[in-house]
Amino acid sequence: MLRITGGKVHDPANGIDGVVKDICIADGRVVSTVEGGRSIDATGLIVFPGGVDIHTHVAGAALNFARGLTPENMRRALPFIHSPERRAGLGGITPTTFATGYLYAGMGWTTVNEAAVPILSARHTHEELHDTPIIDKSCLVLMANNEIVLDLLEAGEAERAQQVVGWLIWAAKAYGVKAVNPGGVAAWKWGKDAKTMSGVVEGYKTLTPAKIVAGLAKIVDDLKLPHPLHLHCNNLGAPGNVTTTLETMRILDGHRAHLAHLQFHAYGGDDWNSMRSEAATIAEYFNAHKNLTTDAGAMLFGETVTITADGPWQHVLHQLTGRKWGNMDVENETGCGIVPHTYKPTKLVNAVQWAVGLELMLLIDDPWRVFLTTDHPNGACFWRYPEIIRLLMDVEFRKEQIKLLPEEARKRIVLADLDRQYTLSEIAIISSAGPARALGLSQKGHLGVGADADVTMYEASPDSGILFEYPRYVIKGGEVVVEEGEIRSVARGRQFIVRPEFDEAIEAYLRPLFQKVYTMSFDNYPVEVERIKGADVRSL
Numbered sequence: 001m002l003r004i005t006g007g008k009v010h011d012p013a014n015g016i017d018g019v020v021k022d023i024c025i026a027d028g029r030v031v032s033t034v035e036g037g038r039s040i041d042a043t044g045l046i047v048f049p050g051g052v053d054i055h056t057h058v059a060g061a062a063l064n065f066a067r068g069l070t071p072e073n074m075r076r077a078l079p080f081i082h083s084p085e086r087r088a089g090l091g092g093i094t095p096t097t098f099a100t101g102y103l104y105a106g107m108g109w110t111t112v113n114e115a116a117v118p119i120l121s122a123r124h125t126h127e128e129l130h131d132t133p134i135i136d137k138s139c140l141v142l143m144a145n146n147e148i149v150l151d152l153l154e155a156g157e158a159e160r161a162q163q164v165v166g167w168l169i170w171a172a173k174a175y176g177v178k179a180v181n182p183g184g185v186a187a188w189k190w191g192k193d194a195k196t197m198s199g200v201v202e203g204y205k206t207l208t209p210a211k212i213v214a215g216l217a218k219i220v221d222d223l224k225l226p227h228p229l230h231l232h233c234n235n236l237g238a239p240g241n242v243t244t245t246l247e248t249m250r251i252l253d254g255h256r257a258h259l260a261h262l263q264f265h266a267y268g269g270d271d272w273n274s275m276r277s278e279a280a281t282i283a284e285y286f287n288a289h290k291n292l293t294t295d296a297g298a299m300l301f302g303e304t305v306t307i308t309a310d311g312p313w314q315h316v317l318h319q320l321t322g323r324k325w326g327n328m329d330v331e332n333e334t335g336c337g338i339v340p341h342t343y344k345p346t347k348l349v350n351a352v353q354w355a356v357g358l359e360l361m362l363l364i365d366d367p368w369r370v371f372l373t374t375d376h377p378n379g380a381c382f383w384r385y386p387e388i389i390r391l392l393m394d395v396e397f398r399k400e401q402i403k404l405l406p407e408e409a410r411k412r413i414v415l416a417d418l419d420r421q422y423t424l425s426e427i428a429i430i431s432s433a434g435p436a437r438a439l440g441l442s443q444k445g446h447l448g449v450g451a452d453a454d455v456t457m458y459e460a461s462p463d464s465g466i467l468f469e470y471p472r473y474v475i476k477g478g479e480v481v482v483e484e485g486e487i488r489s490v491a492r493g494r495q496f497i498v499r500p501e502f503d504e505a506i507e508a509y510l511r512p513l514f515q516k517v518y519t520m521s522f523d524n525y526p527v528e529v530e531r532i533k534g535a536d537v538r539s540l
């Protein structure tokens with residue numbers, strides 16, 4: 001039992017904006033009152049629901065591939081966080097499992113969504129998610145280049161495609177469906193990409209990215225998944241991709257959808273020399289279409305490594321930068337590319353990207369529909385979120401930073417014209433309440449009675465001037481996991497899994513097909529739910 005007293009509570013989901021009130025906790029949940037137990041004096045602190053990351057890459061084969069390709073990053077020490085368990089972990093750009101749990105909790109985040117899991121490596125991903133302490137997790141299974149699903153969409157077999165998608169989600173023990181560069185990763189097997197929504201996908205007769213997007217969005221809606229189709233649009237990173245993104249949003253009319261890392265999809269211009277921000281165009285359309293949510297995928301200057309299922313894009317990035325390149329094929333399902341990358345403020349393209357992420361967060365008027373992410377580690381590492389929060393909350397600081405950009409870049413962005421400053425409650429929305437709602441996790445992102453007792457307390461005016469860098473206390477499931485900047489206990493997180501409704505008879509269709517085209521036996525393919533410790537299964 002625990003009572004938090006005297007703190008200023010920001011709980012936007014319950015309409016509470018900086019009110020001093022007690023938060024009472026028993027059996028891992030928020031309750032209306034408690035008698036006895038520990039009491040934490042939160043006077044002078046602000047009290048937030050624990051952070052929720054809707055789009056990050058923290059576990060699975062792609063991360064290990066990235067670590068293997070960038071041994072130079074592995075020398076970096078962890079930021080200063082003590083752990084009572086003293087298990088070895090590496091920090092830096094792609095922190096290993098233990099470090100990931102410590103770093104997220106050490107920043108006040110208590111739930112994360114791993115955004116890209118192939119079914120073929122789902123077993124490994126779940127092992128790593130389980131090994132990531134403290135935080136709760138969910139994961140999304142990659143679907144927009146799965147050849148069994150694509151064949152059914154091309155054949156117009158919508159009903160069977162829905163049964164297969166339902167079966168695949170459950171086979172992967174996933175929480176939702178991710179679509180990456182629909183058709184483009186399948187085309188990459190022939191060295192091609194899918195750059196237009198209406199172009200036929202290489203290797204198919206009539207299938208287009210538009211049909212894949214529309215088909216999957218409908219299936220996800222019909223399966224009633226708690227989180228809508230989570231879409232990484234075609235043409236990521238390319239100048240002029242604003243037209244593809246607008247077209248994709250139009251295709252999604254009538255369906256729920258979440259657009260991942262929108263920063264990478266809001267560029268104008270015809271080539272790299274003329275690239276400019278189209279954040280205003282994207283935000284205008286987005287503001288008027290309430291069926292959509294998005295996350296920023298904001299970029300910060302510095303070293304990182306890019307990791308994505310978007311294999312063809314990674315080849316382009318490698319050609320542009322000359323950096324190391326790794327490509328991986330995941331048979332019949334997806335691909336993966338790894339390229340280390342350095343974002344420099346002196347580079348025109350990077351300067352525009354930096355501005356676009358912030359512009360989108362400032363121009364999208366409803367904080368309940370745009371969430372704080374960096375597409376970790378693609379735009380920047382997740383542990384740099386406090387830097388973005390500062391840029392959103394402090395217009396003077398932001399304008400100082402804009403002055404450091406090349407003059408040519410400043411002509412191609414609108415950031416200097418934006419005076420909006422995020423309030424504390426808006427930060428609580430984009431970092432917790434909003435993503436929890438978009439994920440359909442009703443027990444997360446708020447501090448009302450019945451919510452999971454995930455609570456973060458920050459100094460209202462820290463010495464460094466940077467809010468959210470070091471929370472004073474982090475409570476996870478009612479347990480004090482961070483206190484005075486130290487990890488105090490290593491709680492075990494849960495894994496949220498969805499069991500969609502599907503007809504088991506679909507196995508009779510899948511089994512012979514699978515035995516013909518996969519190198520793995522059909523019986524070894526699905527992850528057994530008993531193997532996932534801490535599984536929290538929601539049957540639909």
Ligand SMILES: [Zn+2]
Binds near residue numbers: 055056378
């Ligand atoms: Zn991503």
